[in-house]
Amino acid sequence: MNNHVKFSLAIVALLTLFVVDFAWAQGESGRQQKWNTALSQAKTEGKVVVLGPPGDRIREAITQGFSKAFPDIGLEFSGARGGELATKVKAERDAGIYSVDIVINGSSTANAYFKPMKALDPIEPALILPEVINPKKWRDNRLEFSDPSTHLDFVFSTQNNAPLIFNPAQVKAQQVDKLYDLLDPKWKGKIALQDPIPSGTGNGNFRWLWHVLGPEKAKDFYRKIRAQAAVVDRDQRRQIEWVAQGKYPINFGPGTVMYQLEKRGLKFGVIPYFKDYGAYLTPGFGTAMLINRAPHPNAALVFLNWLLSKDGQTVFSKGMGYVSRRVDVSSDHVPPYWVPKPGVKYWPGYYEEDATMSPEQAKFLKATFGR
Numbered sequence: 001m002n003n004h005v006k007f008s009l010a011i012v013a014l015l016t017l018f019v020v021d022f023a024w025a026q027g028e029s030g031r032q033q034k035w036n037t038a039l040s041q042a043k044t045e046g047k048v049v050v051l052g053p054p055g056d057r058i059r060e061a062i063t064q065g066f067s068k069a070f071p072d073i074g075l076e077f078s079g080a081r082g083g084e085l086a087t088k089v090k091a092e093r094d095a096g097i098y099s100v101d102i103v104i105n106g107s108s109t110a111n112a113y114f115k116p117m118k119a120l121d122p123i124e125p126a127l128i129l130p131e132v133i134n135p136k137k138w139r140d141n142r143l144e145f146s147d148p149s150t151h152l153d154f155v156f157s158t159q160n161n162a163p164l165i166f167n168p169a170q171v172k173a174q175q176v177d178k179l180y181d182l183l184d185p186k187w188k189g190k191i192a193l194q195d196p197i198p199s200g201t202g203n204g205n206f207r208w209l210w211h212v213l214g215p216e217k218a219k220d221f222y223r224k225i226r227a228q229a230a231v232v233d234r235d236q237r238r239q240i241e242w243v244a245q246g247k248y249p250i251n252f253g254p255g256t257v258m259y260q261l262e263k264r265g266l267k268f269g270v271i272p273y274f275k276d277y278g279a280y281l282t283p284g285f286g287t288a289m290l291i292n293r294a295p296h297p298n299a300a301l302v303f304l305n306w307l308l309s310k311d312g313q314t315v316f317s318k319g320m321g322y323v324s325r326r327v328d329v330s331s332d333h334v335p336p337y338w339v340p341k342p343g344v345k346y347w348p349g350y351y352e353e354d355a356t357m358s359p360e361q362a363k364f365l366k367a368t369f370g371r
Helices: 003-045 056-069 082-094 107-114 179-183 201-213 215-228 236-245 257-263 297-307 310-320 359-369
Strands: 047-052 074-079 102-105 159-161 164-166 191-194 229-233 250-252 269-271 279-282 287-291 346-348
Touching: 003 047, 003 297, 047 056, 047 082, 047 297, 056 074, 056 257, 056 297, 056 310, 082 102, 082 107, 102 107, 102 297, 107 201, 107 287, 159 201, 164 236, 179 215, 191 201, 191 215, 191 236, 201 215, 201 279, 201 346, 201 359, 215 229, 215 359, 236 250, 236 257, 287 297, 297 310
Parallel strands: 047 074, 047 102, 191 229, 191 250, 279 346
Antiparallel strands: 102 287, 159 279, 164 250, 164 269
16 A cells, blocks of 8 residues: 555544544534523423332432432422323323323333333433433443333333242241242242232233243243232232231232332341242333423423433432442442342343233233232
8 A cells, every 4th residue: 555545544534533523522512502401491391290119218319319400490209100100191191181201110111001002202312411322321331222123211220130028037048949939838828929910020020930931831830829829919018018027928029119118127038039040130110211292391301311310320229229220320239139140040021022921921811810
């Protein structure tokens, strides 16, 4: 290669770098202007309405964290199980009422309820802050979505889903650390079972069983665990309290609210995964949805970017005890039973194709557990 060609290539490279840097600078300038406009208009809107996880601890953490960052924007936060939130939003929308801006919940809630309701806007156009949109700030160098083709549900947290808790005074860990231990006749009438039909941890557990056991073995297990269970219930808090009180010594599918109750003094043992079948990875309540026809669209944008920033993720992670997907948010405060362990078999069951049940599975579960 002669010197003239080398010189020409060098010029081209320099021009390319100049164009890239100029485009990035222009993009940064545009994002900053968009952020300033959104922030100004959010203050005029006055508040943002957020539906999120149940529990006083997370409600207080989110409310105080956002109010500290943006004292001029009010926050109305209501927490409940995903199915309950979806029912509320659908009833309002059917009546022509649009009161909600943001929903923080799980991937099954997003894909089984809110997406079919056509209540969601794509997330990416609302992401403005450089620290939010930079893939290097997130695990695996990517922004994660439970619906990769439509990007309506942003996954900002993934952790090990601990499938079972127990009362240590009545049960030893080694007696229930394998899946089929639960079918031992001595546990008949002593298991509180999280209802697998609505969205939530019970639903996730039973989708995971369908995946790891296969349809026929899963159906057999469904029938047998239903016969073992003393009660099938939808209230996670109540079931965890039952275990701590000794009313029912085992809870299959305790849900992520157990961290908040543990922090308030409830005592119970945890099986983080089954030795024979592992567990599954879940966002828990760690996904974000942007509701369309929102009454406070600019405040929603400000809240969403704050939630996905380092500060917002730190607040959420500490409030829920979750593992954030941001690489700059510490997991030191996360309970060890939620931190994925090397060598354990995990199923990432939060993607759209896995986050909802197949018609065959849903029909069988309804026949087995339906009310």
